[in-house]
């Protein structure tokens with residue numbers, strides 16, 4: 001790549017480059033209380049050269065939790081601690097959104113208030129596993145309780161309240177987590193949402209709750225600029241499927257576009273060496289529906305190399321690319337892209353839980369060079 005004229009490294013709208021940091025759950029919040037801490041502030045501050053940091057998935061209410069030690073945004077202590085994180089990122093010139101999360105049925109009663117069952121669109125148990133303490137051992141999910149129709153508006157209110165807390169905590173925006181088989185995705189896809197009320201059945205009904213959330217978040221934020229939405233239309237992990245992803249997610253994208261959201265963000269794949277052949281047709285159709293309706297940016301994600309990301313923005317496939325795993329061991333990722341590398345490889349064993357190891361211990365190229373010359 002000739003980096004002097006890299007489109008990937010060029011600004012878009014108010015973002016200094018198109019190398020964004022995808023949301024990454026790292027399970028290092030202080031327990032009990034699921035409170036962000038100084039170590040987390042250091043981690044995000046180190047990555048402030050991203051065009052946008054999308055902070056890790058953050059539960060919006062006590063019932064929204066599905067993994068141990070994930071930081072929430074529903075208590076005063078959490079909000080104050082997030083303010084320290086955003087202040088430190090801003091002091092380094094960075095920009096940071098918070099990903100708003102409700103896991104739905106992907107949870108264990110061990111993580112729920114009063115050890116209740118998690119809630120979901122139906123009472124069908126999720127096959128995925130979760131960790132419930134700092135041993136980080138995986139446990140089966142608990143059979144969920146199907147939400148009653150009249151409970152839905154209170155979850156919408158929880159999203160709005162979390163949005164207000166995120167704004168008060170100094171975030172530059174919020175991303176609604178509609179991906180990866182969590183609550184909003186569970187309602188969106190017909191493989192799991194077999195409800196017979198106004199939130200299930202027809203496509204219009206399945207999109208009702210996700211779009212209520214999007215409208216409420218836009219209103220709570222004070223406008224659509226600063227609000228994004230993440231989807232994973234072709235992912236089928238955690239046993240959430242859809243019979244027609246193109247139709248379902250194009251309709252959702254049109255609804256989100258009509259709200260003039262700042263961006264739509266899609267997990268296209270986790271492995272480009274075995275890319276689902278549907279990606280090439282389905283993603284552009286969804287993006288077109290979003291933009292035709294009034295949505296602004298499309299953010300691509302999923303196993304992109306810097307060169308593939310450059311090609312994606314250069315060809316117009318995407319406006320920016322969010323990288324996940326590459327940011328973990330490369331805190332100065334854009335600087336490394338500008339020089340053509342070197343890039344360190346992430347170590348999966350250190351992804352979830354623990355301390356600085358695999359988290360804040362990585363040096364920038366500049367620090368490495370200074371160390372070499374001293």
Ligand SMILES: Cc1cc2nc3c(=O)[nH]c(=O)nc-3n(C[C@H](O)[C@H](O)[C@H](O)COP(=O)(O)O)c2cc1C
Pocket residue numbers: 022023024025026056057099177179180230267269270301302303304322323324325326351352
């Ligand atoms: C350790 C880890 C934690 C993740 N946490 C989240 C999360 O909190 N929210 C989310 O939407 N996706 C999450 N993902 C998915 C990533 O954002 C991204 O979609 C995925 O890693 C593929 O992109 P990549 O190939 O650039 O890493 C996570 C992935 C990993 C590896």
